[in-house]
Amino acid sequence: MQPTQDFVTLSRQVGSPDADLVILAEGNTSTRADAASFWVKASGQSLHEITERGFVQVAFEPIVAALQQDLQDAEVRALLESASLVKNGARPSVETFMHAWLLQLTDVNVVIHTHPTDCLGDLCQTTPPCWIEERIFPDEIVCCGRKTVWVPYEDPGLVLAKRIAECVTAFMSEEGEVPKVIALQNHGLITLGTTGAQAMAATRMAVKAVRARHQTVGITKPLTSQEIDRIHVRPDEHYRQRILWGNSAFLPSTDEGSRSSQNQQ
Ligand SMILES: [Zn+2]
Secondary structure, three states, rough: OOOOHHHHHHHHHHOHHHHHHOOOOOOOEEEEEOOOEEEEEOOOOHHHOOOOHHHHEEEEHHHHHHHHOOOOHHHHHHHHHHHOOOOOOOOOOOOOHHHHHOOOOOOOOOEEOOOOHHHHHOOOOOOOOOOOOOOOOHHHHHHOOOOEEEEEOOOOOOOHHHHHHHHHHHHHHHOOOOOOOEEEEEOEEEEEEEEEEHHHHHHHHHHHHHHHHHOOOOOOOOHHHHHHHHHHOOOHHHHHHHHOOOOOOOOOOHHHHHHHOOOOO
């Protein structure tokens, strides 16, 4: 088995030098393979030039179960090898744990993790940047949601995955929906999508919104919470999302009843 060509193409776009989202072997992408397994970038691969052989198929169950355990580095390495379904010498990315946990959220089929230059300066500060809580233009709300999840710095790998799970769970219980963008302090971004196009739109729009703020430092006018809520639920924005992303899943609901039903893992 191999990952789809669309997913490989998406991963190469994430690694494109023009996008400035990652360099060298930075970043990783993942997608569901079937109910029991997923594809994730192999450790050390450059996304820019990646092919089907640059991904490893990994079983969900032992990787997700590890989030309940305290494992030493050697145990983590052994687990990543044993959970790989094809033994061809390629080792799954150290961030496989967070990919597995996030891919099991409702309607999440693709996860993109990047280190965008435009965002890193803001992320390498002692406090969360304003764009975690604020939104400044409508398409930022459409592509990135009303708010972004903030994750304080943790050691990459299993420990970081546990912290992400904790922060995303708290976000979903507060916001009533799965997030689109997760910001990692001193590290980078994660975006989630039902489709690759959706996850990529969230990444590109998050970077654009950060760049726009850098042009208006000190005089930025954030949208009010009423303005944000209006964009988040208006039907014509949902129509545009369906056209852009090719499906109706992963959209915000317009009433509290269906909202709570989306709050699942
Ligand atoms: Zn990273």
